[in-house]
Amino acid sequence: MPRPPKWRRVEYEPRFTSFKPAGVPKWQLEELIISVEEMEAIRLKDLEGYEQEECATRMHISRATFQRILSIARQKVAEALVNGKAIRIEGGNYRLAGSNVQCDACNHEFEVLPRNHGHGRGHGHGQGHERIRCPRCGADFPQK
Numbered sequence: 001m002p003r004p005p006k007w008r009r010v011e012y013e014p015r016f017t018s019f020k021p022a023g024v025p026k027w028q029l030e031e032l033i034i035s036v037e038e039m040e041a042i043r044l045k046d047l048e049g050y051e052q053e054e055c056a057t058r059m060h061i062s063r064a065t066f067q068r069i070l071s072i073a074r075q076k077v078a079e080a081l082v083n084g085k086a087i088r089i090e091g092g093n094y095r096l097a098g099s100n101v102q103c104d105a106c107n108h109e110f111e112v113l114p115r116n117h118g119h120g121r122g123h124g125h126g127q128g129h130e131r132i133r134c135p136r137c138g139a140d141f142p143q144k
Contacts, residue, residue, distance in 0.1 A: 005093040008037040008069075009060040013096060020086035030085045035092030038073035045070055101132065105139035 013036065020026050037059070044055040056066035080087045098112045112132055133140050 006061070007093050007095045008040070009058065009097050010036055010040045010094040011058065011097040012040065012043060014039055014089050017089040018086065019080075021084045024084070026086055030083075032076045032080050032085050032087050033091070034073055034076050034087055034089045035094075036089060037092045037094045038069055038076070039089050040094070041066060041070040042073050042077070103134035103137060103139055104141055106134060106137040108134055108136040110135055 018026075020029055040059060041055065044050050044058060045052065050058070052066060052070075053063055055070075056063045059066060061069075077087070079085060100109055101112050102109045131140055
């Protein structure tokens, strides 16, 4: 039985999820799928300019896993650019990064994840009035 996939931490969900060469109808193009965590690897390393170790830390994965994800993503982008293929960004094994909060009772700082994280399109909207529980002391308080 294969090991269950591990979730990758993603700080940014892409607003634009489809790209194609100009002047060619989409139905005529072969399409490559880039996962959300592959896109996050490209964003962190190539756009934001973080070192590989920092990228891996931010995604909560090993450096080797980060390198593998980044290499696959770059290969897909290169193939699309060179061979005129469309790109679609979707899916993967990820959870959207939450916000850091500090417990009023014990001052423990922890991350609160969006309610719909990890299922491909979770945005975490509408959480302003939920209550959260500190994982250290169990104190219950409203999320700000």
